[in-house]
Amino acid sequence: MKIIVIGAGAWGTALAISAARNERQAHAVTLWARDAVAVQQMAAERVNHRYLPGCGFPPALNVTNEDISKLLAPSDGRSFDLVIIATPMAGLRSTLQQVAQTQCTVAWLCKGFEAPLEPGAPGLLGYEVLQSVAPHLQAGVLSGPSFAQEVAAGQPTALVAASPHESVRRLLVEAFHSPELRVYANEDVAGVEVGGAVKNVLAIATGLCDGLHLGLNARAALITRGLAEMTRLGIALGAKAETFMGLSGLGDLVLTATGDLSRNRKVGQALAANKTLEQAVAELGHVAEGVYSARTVWQRASTLGVPMPITQAVVGLLDGQLKAHQAVAALMGRGPVSEVY
Ligand SMILES: NC(=O)c1ccc[n+]([C@@H]2O[C@H](COP(=O)([O-])OP(=O)(O)OC[C@H]3O[C@@H](n4cnc5c(N)ncnc54)[C@H](O)[C@@H]3O)[C@@H](O)[C@H]2O)c1
Numbered sequence: 581m582k583i584i585v586i587g588a589g590a591w592g593t594a595l596a597i598s599a600a601r602n603e604r605q606a607h608a609v610t611l612w613a614r615d616a617v618a619v620q621q622m623a624a625e626r627v628n629h630r631y632l633p634g635c636g637f638p639p640a641l642n643v644t645n646e647d648i649s650k651l652l653a654p655s656d657g658r659s660f661d662l663v664i665i666a667t668p669m670a671g672l673r674s675t676l677q678q679v680a681q682t683q684c685t686v687a688w689l690c691k692g693f694e695a696p697l698e699p700g701a702p703g704l705l706g707y708e709v710l711q712s713v714a715p716h717l718q719a720g721v722l723s724g725p726s727f728a729q730e731v732a733a734g735q736p737t738a739l740v741a742a743s744p745h746e747s748v749r750r751l752l753v754e755a756f757h758s759p760e761l762r763v764y765a766n767e768d769v770a771g772v773e774v775g776g777a778v779k780n781v782l783a784i785a786t787g788l789c790d791g792l793h794l795g796l797n798a799r800a801a802l803i804t805r806g807l808a809e810m811t812r813l814g815i816a817l818g819a820k821a822e823t824f825m826g827l828s829g830l831g832d833l834v835l836t837a838t839g840d841l842s843r844n845r846k847v848g849q850a851l852a853a854n855k856t857l858e859q860a861v862a863e864l865g866h867v868a869e870g871v872y873s874a875r876t877v878w879q880r881a882s883t884l885g886v887p888m889p890i891t892q893a894v895v896g897l898l899d900g901q902l903k904a905h906q907a908v909a910a911l912m913g914r915g916p917v918s919e920v921y
């Protein structure tokens with residue numbers, strides 16, 4: 581299969597390496613980056629020093645900075661079977677617009693809500709952006725618990741490929757399933773995307789909790805009640821409850837909320853150490869989608885009448901309206917409720 585990965589951050593690079601290393605499939609993989617200097621460096625040194633240091637490129641991985649519309653032109657004999665969009669959520673709309681004319685199957689990897697395009701408009705999940713930009717595309721999303729460094733190193737990982745189209749799910753499995761990477765299929769795109777977006781916000785909360793040394797009980801409570809609020813929002817957006825027991829729900833929440841490789845968790849830890857949000861984001865050097873999605877998650881939930889107290893506390897913290905101890909007090913000071921999602 582011929583695969584192009586658009587966006588050479590940590591995750592795009594890791595998945596491109598994993599697919600190119602899969603000898604059973606013998607894929608030809610192209611990694612596209614917008615920075616021509618970075619492409620030159622990656623082509624010469626066969627490693628992405630900036631975003632994924634120490635992970636060498638297999639021979640079947642090529643890097644390019646050529647014009648995307650030319651690369652994807654159907655008349656071009658080099659065109660691809662699968663286009664993977666590996667930008668952060670902020671780049672999804674513009675990249676979908678660039679690939680809208682392709683005949684290829686498309687999938688994105690980003691986990692978050694797009695920021696509202698104008699005040700009062702709802703911020704959108706990836707499949708909603710697709711509906712507004714290129715509804716005709718055969719497309720889907722790849723998500724699940726997966727730190728880029730571990731996938732690049734070939735450590736066992738399981739992902740989920742979600743699409744309403746069976747052919748898209750099948751192609752994504754064929755592209756990425758390997759002895760080191762299991763890819764499950766799921767039709768519930770809304771559920772998979774809500775899980776991937778909301779777990780980032782919740783990981784900021786658990787990072788803060790652990791940074792403040794509130795204890796293991798507090799972290800378990802945050803994860804469990806976070807799962808409940810994630811599920812509530814998902815159901816209100818048309819998702820299936822059982823999806824949140826899967827890889828993109830519970831799986832990614834546990835990984836991101838507890839794994840010290842998580843950028844979102846690191847933001848919470850930095851805020852607990854009294855750093856400003858600007859400092860926390862700057863020292864990451866990578867995107868932490870929860871910082872940009874939290875407000876939108878809260879707005880979508882509020883519009884739908886879905887209570888999301890942990891998300892609300894994270895928004896207060898990120899907006900500078902709450903100090904860390906006030907966020908904890910706001911959560912713990914609420915009256916008793918039934919344990920339902
Ligand atoms: N890193 C991981 O372990 C991981 C795992 C699963 C999913 N994700 C998700 O994948 C997405 C990308 O994460 P990442 O870790 O690769 O981020 P990163 O911060 O490591 O890199 C982001 C990359 O995207 C590029 N980029 C930004 N805007 C772009 C645009 N408009 N067009 C083209 N390229 C653009 C940047 O130049 C950079 O190369 C995020 O939504 C993240 O939540 C990351």
Ligand SMILES: O=P(O)(O)OC[C@H](O)CO
Binds near residue numbers: 724780841842868869
């Ligand atoms: O480092 P984070 O917090 O962006 O999380 C990375 C992946 O989404 C984990 O599945």
